[in-house]
Amino acid sequence: MSLLSIRDLHATVGGNEILKGINLEIGPGEIHAVMGPNGSGKSTLSYVLAGREGYEVTRGTIAFKGKDLIDLAADERANEGVFLAFQYPVEVPGVVGMTFLREAYNAKLRYLGKQEIDAMEFLKFVRSRAKTLNMSDDMLKRAVNVGFSGGEKKRNEILQMAVLEPDLAILDETDSGLDIDALKLVSDGVNELRSENHSMLIITHYQRLLNYIQPDHVHVLAHGKIQRSGGKELALELEAKGYAEFSEEAA
């Protein structure tokens, strides 16, 4: 059975239909890459999956672990195991990184009917995860993302992913804006989580990331539809040829 099963998904934003019939199956442990031109609906797809208000599903179904995702609120989806690493992570003034992580972690434990974690134990756990991403303690003491550089914000998203250990992580252009070393660190973070229980949907513009994180499937999203799917060689082909064949007319 698929972990995530998207069937004929149509969605509108601000009255415009952006997703026009997406079909996508992600099995347990699989890594799927989604590529596609600017404005084709990649972030829209990620928001629809994460349950952002204003992104309205007009047709189709999304099943996650067999459950209908569309009826769940954003926080419930997160606690079910859907994680979105934002393309543009927001600054959260006044909310300390460590507190934020603990609130998120405990929210999930409560959702699952489990006991909240001991604060000291959690601190140790987060520190070890932060270390592998080369994030300082200082960054955890600061307000979430406030004053962080673009690359630091992206790393912070991956730290949150590493702490929350979601069943499905959607990474929306997490590689954009990362320097070469950070790209390596982030990829290591992703690969560490990679296992038969953790699937990923990686949105990217660059084939380079896929050298570090080997995808099982690559999809091309254009004009609100998946136009083509293939193996990792498809990314190489796109790198060489661009998206010309997926122009409006061709579609």
Next chain:
Amino acid sequence: MALQPVAKLPFEGLIADARSHKLGKWHSKLSERALEQYAEIGWPGPKTESWKYTSLNKIASGTFSLAGEYSAIVPEDMIMPLTCPRVVLVNGVLNKELSNLEHLIGNLSITSLVDIEDHQKTFFDDLFKSEESKGDLPLTHLNTAILSDAVMLEITEGSKCELPLHIISIGSGNGITFAPRLIVNVGIGAKVDFIESHVGCSDSAYFSNSVTQLYLGDNSEVGHYKLQNDSRESSHISLTRAVIDDGASYDNFTMSVGAKLSRNEVRAHLKGSGVECCINGAYLGAADQHIDNTTFIEHQAEGSSSREVFKGVLDDTARGVFQGKILVHPEAQKTDGYQMNRAMLLSDKAEIDSKPELEIYADDVRCSHGATVGELEDELIFYLCARGIDRESARRMLIGAYISDAIDEVKNIDIRSSIQIVAENWLKQNLYEK
């Protein structure tokens, strides 16, 4: 029964009663003078500039009587949550049973007007006179005119008070008015932190017209923290006036959450040089609350600094007012002044009026001010929800963080945490999406 003359001024009828009330002959003279001054200035109306955004019509047209009862149960869940010695006033009068003054150390003394003989009151006389020249404060004169008691704290020269002192003013009774009066005299080089909690019994609808006057001697250090949590049907109008001498530091913070109509007016007169003065505050308003913070900082001498940070959150049809004036005299060179008022509106019908005013007559000064109004961004809420935090908790966290920013200004760490708790409780009780 004799016919009462028609009152020309609000509360004029009560003033005569007040004279025979508690304080005897000494007060009669003081009260007559105060009435004259009050009558001369008149009740603040819609044309009074400093009351432009806050209307006192409802108070003026209400029927009030003087309190007759001076005992109550301390509403423990409404006062600032902190364990320290207490001075409790009920309807403006010191209640010794409720106060626990036995823990006070020798260099801090508390005197109540009710307790002393008329001939001992001359010192108070001078203190009241010093307030009389204040032409634009009719309600201060009204306070003097209807006084039932006044409490004076004196901290002797050089003494450092370890524990803060908690002054609790309780309003109890429907349709009553009272005039808490607090005088704080801090000796040279002395150090003290004190708290004022203004609270009410259950749903009492009363009018508290409160005045606190402070004198800070050279190099003294004073933390003055106030919680306005009067009952939701009441009115709270207060004036805090601090006169500050050379090298002294004054840290003032007001947390306003209670009353239907409130005004927290703080006037700091920086008489000395090298003074450090902070007038900060936070306000949280819901339903039809009206919360006014009005400040006036007067730099009279060289090289002093003042800082003001106010932050507010307003929901439903709540209305906030911030008026902040900084006056820098020609002698006050090298003045450093900063003022910021930020408000977050949680509903379309909530409102904030902000009026900063700088009047600078010296040329070598650094003064800045700013004001912002914002709302809680959906994008932020979604970010927290996408991490598993439910919407209500997300809102609470974000608004809490917003208001903490102002609370962090409080220099006394224990009191800062207490104010934090007050804010968190407010958020738990008042914040739900309609």
